[in-house]
Amino acid sequence: MLHDLLIAPFQDFEFMRRALVGTLALALGAAPVGVFLMLRRMSLTGDAMSHAILPGAAVGFLVAGLDLFAMTLGGLVAGVVVAVLAGLVARGTELKEDAALAAFYLVSLALGVVIVSLRGSNVDLFHILFGSVLALDDAAMLLLASVASLSLVTLAVIWRPLVMECVDPNFLRSVSGAGGPVHLVFLALVVMNLVGAFHALGTLLAVGLMMLPAAAARFWARDITALAAIAVLVGMVSGYAGLLVSYNTELPSGPSIILVAGGICLVSIFIGPVGGILRRLIPARHLEA
Amino acid sequence: MPALTFRTLTLGYERHPAVHHLDGSVAEGELLAVVGPNGAGKSTLLKGIVGALRPLDGVIERGGVKARDIAYLPxxxxxxxxxxxxxxxxxxxxxxxxxxxxxxxxxxxxxxxxxxxxxxxxxxxxxxxxxxxxxxxxxxxxxxxxxxxxxRLILLDEPFTAIDARTAADLLALIKRWHGERRTILAVLHDLETVRAHFPTTLLLAREPVAWGPTPQVLTPDNLLRARHITEAWDDEAGVCERAA
Incomplete structure (x- = not known):
């Protein structure tokens, strides 16, 4: 019985196995990146950049149809361009970075939908907006695995200066010139993970497996390493449970995964031991010292 | 050989000077207090020394100490x-x-x-x-x-701001220990009593250097009054400074 419910779907169907491996890889790379985005108060930046990828991917689609390589390349280029442009506009004008990003991503989203509509059907549009986690081919799997591997290795390399850049950028600047490059590498990681997630979850939900696990983890741990580990775990559980929910109820799979992640996040907000609502409502007796 | 030498140093933001034409040097092993009103360019000076800010004009000579070898308390x-x-x-x-x-x-x-x-x-x-x-x-x-x-060179930006007396005393003891070890120390401070009691030399800054030397000769009522009167204003219409570099 339990076997039928929890394991059989993956045993019986290859597309379910692929979807599972794809989401696990995605969670592994995207969740730690999401933790840093959250801690740097850049959650909305991630959201905006995931939308910004759309016109690039759409141009790739226009040129080559639903081709992995073309859409990935287009998405990467668009993501980097918008990240740099938003930074320049914020630095060079009176517009703050969040306003600049909001402006860019609204235009990007509209532009992307228009470009896709030039050639594709509504089915294509749906595919691009919400992804197709149940239709991951070999190339897409390889891409997701590569993104996850590259993310983990890169994070391991830049971990120390990235943490220092977050906590005390002035100090890092006084001992090392690594601050600027580390920030750029980190932005590149964000774009890379979003482009990977785009294939599985679509442009509208790509940021979900990045930010929701990070937000949930905040209520379970105080330490940065623990935060990253818990976020990865939450992302993986969401992927697994979301796929099962979608299999058993015939709901669309991408949104199911994100809803499960959202559910875990909501539960964490209530019962999480680190500043959860329940802890605040039922205060324990204060300590002696 | 001095640990730090400033030659007509001008530091600032968007061409507006925050430190204007500073000349002088800090000796090896000196314990120097940097005082002045808000907006006088004290923090800016430290950022310039540590290399986070490029001079608009003039130079900072660090006497062989690399920017990365400076300890900086932001x-x-x-x-x-x-x-x-x-x-x-x-x-x-x-x-x-x-x-x-x-x-x-x-x-x-x-x-x-x-x-x-x-x-x-x-x-x-x-x-x-x-x-x-x-x-x-x-x-x-x-x-x-x-x-x-x-x-060898330690820069402290307002180390005692919003700190209670006991902590300040403990940290001051550390600073004195460093001074005893012949390290060069620059500290931005607001409490003139602390400066008078513990810092042999003082730079009084109000964008322009007002006075620089032994603390008792720098912190005179006259100098402090002058420092307060030198304008803090950011003049958008300011002309180009013609003073020779």
Whole structure:
């Protein structure tokens, strides 16, 4: 019985196995990146950049149809361009970075939908907006695995200066010139993970497996390493449970995964031991010292 | 040989000078207080020395000390204290020059970190996150990091602001210990009593240098009044400065 419910779907169907491996890889790379985005108060930046990828991917689609390589390349280029442009506009004008990003991503989203509509059907549009986690081919799997591997290795390399850049950028600047490059590498990681997630979850939900696990983890741990580990775990559980929910109820799979992640996040907000609502409502007796 | 020499140094933002035509030098082993009203360019001067700000004009000669070999205490307000990092790790940042990206923190380093934390009175705080520290404890943490940096030139930006008397006294004792070890120290301070009591030399800055020399001769009522009157204003219509560099 339990076997039928929890394991059989993956045993019986290859597309379910692929979807599972794809989401696990995605969670592994995207969740730690999401933790840093959250801690740097850049959650909305991630959201905006995931939308910004759309016109690039759409141009790739226009040129080559639903081709992995073309859409990935287009998405990467668009993501980097918008990240740099938003930074320049914020630095060079009176517009703050969040306003600049909001402006860019609204235009990007509209532009992307228009470009896709030039050639594709509504089915294509749906595919691009919400992804197709149940239709991951070999190339897409390889891409997701590569993104996850590259993310983990890169994070391991830049971990120390990235943490220092977050906590005390002035100090890092006084001992090392690594601050600027580390920030750029980190932005590149964000774009890379979003482009990977785009294939599985679509442009509208790509940021979900990045930010929701990070937000949930905040209520379970105080330490940065623990935060990253818990976020990865939450992302993986969401992927697994979301796929099962979608299999058993015939709901669309991408949104199911994100809803499960959202559910875990909501539960964490209530019962999480680190500043959860329940802890605040039922205060324990204060300590002696 | 002086530790620091400024030659018609002008530092600022968007071409507006915050430190204007500063000339002079800081001797090796000097304990120098930098005082002046808000907006006088004190923090700007430290940022210039540490290399975070490129001079608009003039030069800073560091007498062979590289920018990276300077220990710098930033203003506490510029640190993100909500970031979940342990006090121990925060202090360990002081080992950056030795450890860098990958270098292991070896047993001797761990002993040094522990010793630095004890020296500032934070033994037992290793696993606390910095968000749980009081203002004084946070400043002690930053001093422990300075201890580990073991630098010949130490720059302190308002080390005693919003700190209680006992903590200030403890940290002042550390500064005196560094002074005894012939390290060169520049400290931006607001409390003139502290300056008079503990700092042999003083630079009174009000964008332009007002006075620089032995503390009793610098902190005269006359000089302080002049410092207060030199304008803080940012003049959008200001013309180009024609003073020869």
């Amino acid at each position: 203003q506490i307000a510029e640190i993100d204290r909500s970031f979940p990092i342990a006090v121990y790790d925060m202090v360990a940042m002081g080992l950056w020059r030795r450890a860098g990206l990958f270098g292991a923190i070896a047993g001797t380093d761990r002993a040094r970190i522990k010793a630095a934390m004890s020296a500032v009175g934070l033994a037992g705080f290793e696993n606390r996150t910095i968000g749980t520290l009081s203002g004084g404890q946070m400043q002690r943490t930053l001093f422990a990091r300075l201890l580990l940096q073991d630098a």
